[in-house]
Amino acid sequence: METRAAVTRDKNGKAIKQKISTKGFIKLIRTSKPKYSLFVGGLILGIAGSLIQLQVPKMIQPLINGFSKGVDYKQIALIVGLFLGSALLGAAGASVLGFFGENVVKRLRSTVWNKLVHLKVSYFDEVKTGEIGSHLVNDTTQVKNLLANTVPQSLSSLILLIGSIYMMIRMNWHMTLVMVIAVPVVALVMGPIMMFGSKIGHKKQDALADFSGLSNEVLGEIRLIKSSNAEKQATASAENDIESLYKVGRREAIFDGSMQPIMMFLMMGMIFGILAYGIHLVATGAMLIGALMSFLMYLMNLIGAVPTLASLFTELSKASGATARLNDLLKEDQEVLHQGAAVDVEGKTLKAEHINFSYDEGEPILTNVSFEAKPNSIIAFAGPSGGGKSTVFSLLERFYSPTAGQVTIDGQDIADISLDSWRSQLGFVSQDSAIMAGTIRDNLTYGLEGEFSDDELWHVLDLAFARNFVENMPDKLNTQVGERGVKISAGQRQRIAIARAFLRNPKILMLDEATASLDSESEAMVQKALDSLMKGRTTLVIAHRLSTIVDADKIYFIEHGEVTGAGKHTELVATHPLYAKYVAEQVVTN
Numbered sequence: 001m002e003t004r005a006a007v008t009r010d011k012n013g014k015a016i017k018q019k020i021s022t023k024g025f026i027k028l029i030r031t032s033k034p035k036y037s038l039f040v041g042g043l044i045l046g047i048a049g050s051l052i053q054l055q056v057p058k059m060i061q062p063l064i065n066g067f068s069k070g071v072d073y074k075q076i077a078l079i080v081g082l083f084l085g086s087a088l089l090g091a092a093g094a095s096v097l098g099f100f101g102e103n104v105v106k107r108l109r110s111t112v113w114n115k116l117v118h119l120k121v122s123y124f125d126e127v128k129t130g131e132i133g134s135h136l137v138n139d140t141t142q143v144k145n146l147l148a149n150t151v152p153q154s155l156s157s158l159i160l161l162i163g164s165i166y167m168m169i170r171m172n173w174h175m176t177l178v179m180v181i182a183v184p185v186v187a188l189v190m191g192p193i194m195m196f197g198s199k200i201g202h203k204k205q206d207a208l209a210d211f212s213g214l215s216n217e218v219l220g221e222i223r224l225i226k227s228s229n230a231e232k233q234a235t236a237s238a239e240n241d242i243e244s245l246y247k248v249g250r251r252e253a254i255f256d257g258s259m260q261p262i263m264m265f266l267m268m269g270m271i272f273g274i275l276a277y278g279i280h281l282v283a284t285g286a287m288l289i290g291a292l293m294s295f296l297m298y299l300m301n302l303i304g305a306v307p308t309l310a311s312l313f314t315e316l317s318k319a320s321g322a323t324a325r326l327n328d329l330l331k332e333d334q335e336v337l338h339q340g341a342a343v344d345v346e347g348k349t350l351k352a353e354h355i356n357f358s359y360d361e362g363e364p365i366l367t368n369v370s371f372e373a374k375p376n377s378i379i380a381f382a383g384p385s386g387g388g389k390s391t392v393f394s395l396l397e398r399f400y401s402p403t404a405g406q407v408t409i410d411g412q413d414i415a416d417i418s419l420d421s422w423r424s425q426l427g428f429v430s431q432d433s434a435i436m437a438g439t440i441r442d443n444l445t446y447g448l449e450g451e452f453s454d455d456e457l458w459h460v461l462d463l464a465f466a467r468n469f470v471e472n473m474p475d476k477l478n479t480q481v482g483e484r485g486v487k488i489s490a491g492q493r494q495r496i497a498i499a500r501a502f503l504r505n506p507k508i509l510m511l512d513e514a515t516a517s518l519d520s521e522s523e524a525m526v527q528k529a530l531d532s533l534m535k536g537r538t539t540l541v542i543a544h545r546l547s548t549i550v551d552a553d554k555i556y557f558i559e560h561g562e563v564t565g566a567g568k569h570t571e572l573v574a575t576h577p578l579y580a581k582y583v584a585e586q587v588v589t590n
Contacts, residue, residue, distance in 0.1 A: 045093030057297035064290035101148020139322035157305035380552035427506030464499035
C-alpha cells in the first residue's frame with residue numbers, strides 16, 4: 001500500500017520524493033526483531049480502555065433523566081469507576097507500547113550501528129558524517145514514534161470514532177446526520193491547513209539536516225579554523241543554513257500560532273451548531289435532556305479522535321523519509337569479514353599484478369601498476385603528491401577493490417582470503433595516525449582480542465620509545481588522551497600508534513609518511529621506533545626521507561597513477577631523471 005508522497009534527500013543533498021510504503025515500514029521493523037507480545041498487549045489494553053470509554057455516555061443518560069426523582073449514587077460511583085478504569089487501562093497500554101517502542105528503537109539502532117561499522121569505506125566517501133548520525137538518532141526515533149505512539153493512538157481513536165457514531169445513530173439519527181455533515185466540512189477546511197503544516201515540517205527537517213551536517217564538518221576541524229584565522233569564513237558558511245532555518249522557523253511560528261485559534265473556532269462553531277439543534281429537539285419534546293448530554297459526550301469523543309486520525313497522515317509523511325533512508329542504508333553492500341580462507345601470510349611474497357583503479361568511472365587513479373614485496377623486504381613508494389601511492393595502500397587494506405588486475409600473496413588472490421584474517425596480519429602507521437577518545441591503554445589494545453598485562457603494554461611502549469612520556473603522565477596507562485588524541489603531541493600520538501602496531505605484531509607493515517608532519521626531534525624518535533618495528537617484517541613504506549629510500553630493497557616511483565621507474569636507489573638515480581632531481585634536492589615528497 002502506498003499513500004501520500006513525502007520529501008527527503010539523496011546522498012548529494014538533492015530533494016527527491018519518497019512514497020510512504022507500508023511494506024517498507026514493516027520490513028524495517030522486522031529487521032529489529034521486536035517483542036511483538038508488548039505491542040499486542042499494549043494494543044489490547046488501549047482498545048479495552050476505548051471500549052469502556054464508549055459505555056460511559058450511555059450510562060449518563062438515565063442518570064440525568066432521573067435527577068428529578070433523586071440522585072442515584074451507585075450509578076455515579078459506577079460511572080466514576082468506569083472513567084478511572086478506562087484511564088488506567090489507557091495509561092497502562094500507553095506505557096507498554098512505550099516499552100515496545102524503546103525496545104524497537106534500541107534494536108533498530110543496534111542493527112543500524114552494526115551495519116554502519118561493516119559498510120565499505122566507499123560509502124563514507126559519499127555521505128557526510130552528520131547525515132550518518134542523523135540516520136542513527138533522528139530517523140530511528142521517528143520510526144519509534146510512529147510505531148509506538150501514532151499507530152496505536154490512531155487505532156484507539158478509530159474505535160472511538162466508529163463506536164461513537166454507532167451509539168449516536170442508535171440514540172438520534174437526525175442529530176447524527178447533522179454531525180456527519182458538519183465533521184467532514186470541518187475536516188475539509190482543516191485538510192489544506194494540515195498539509196501546509198506537513199510541508200513546513202519537511203522543510204524544517206531538511207534544513208536541520210543540512211545545518212547538522214555543516215556543524216559537524218566545521219566543528220570537527222576547529223583547530224584548522226583557528227590556526228587559519230578562518231572564524232569569519234566559518235561563520236559565513238553557516239549563515240545560509242541559519243537563515244534558511246530562520247525562514248522556515250518563522251513560517252512554523254505563524255502556523256503554530258494560528259493553528260490553535262482556527263481549530264478552536266471551527267470546533268466551537270460545530271459544537272454550537274449541533275448543540276443549538278439539540279436544544280431545539282429537547283424544546284419540541286423530540287429528545288430528552290439526558291440523550292442530548294450523552295450525544296454531546298460522544299461528540300467530544302469524536303472531536304478528540306478526528307485530529308488524532310488526521311495526524312496519522314502527518315506522522316506517516318514524517319516517517320516515510322526516515323523509513324526510506326534506513327531501508328536504503330540497510331540495503332547498502334557491506335564487508336563480510338569471515339568469508340574466505342584464513343591464510344598465514346608470513347614468509348610469503350606479496351605481489352600486485354597490472355592493477356587499475358578509479359574512484360569514479362572515467363577518472364583513473366592507478367593504471368597498470370605492478371610491484372612485488374618479498375618476505376622481510378623493505379619496499380618503498382616514492383613520487384609526487386597525488387600520484388596514487390596512498391591509493392595503493394587502500395587497495396592493500398582492501399578498503400577498495402581493483403577495477404582490473406589483482407593483488408596476490410604467494411599466487412593466491414587476497415580477495416579470496418577472509419577480511420578478518422587478512423587485516424589481522426597487517427599493521428598500518430600513517431602520517432596522522434588515528435587516536436580514539438579514551439585512555440592510552442584503550443588505544444594500545446584497540447581492535448585486539450584478549451587481555452594484555454601492564455607489563456606487555458609497557459614493553460611495546462619501550463619498543464616505540466614512548467615509555468618515558470607515558471610514565472610522566474598523571475595516570476600513566478589510564479591517562480585520557482582526549483578526542484582524536486588532542487591532549488598529547490603529534491609525536492606522542494605517532495609513537496602510541498607504533499606501540500599499538502608492535503602489540504598487533506603484524507606480518508606485513510605499511511608506513512604512510514609516518515614522520516612527515518613531525519618536528520626534527522620527534523621525527524628522530526619516531527624513526528628509531530619505526531626502524532625497530534620494521535625488523536623481520538615485510539614492509540611497504542611511502543617515504544619522504546632519503547635515508548629510508550636509500551635503505552629500501554626496491555623503490556617504485558609512482559607518478560600520475562603509473563609506475564615510471566623501479567629498482568634500487570642507485571639504479572633509479574642513474575635511470576630516472578625526476579627521481580634523481582628529488583635526490584639532488586635531498587627530499588622525496590608526498
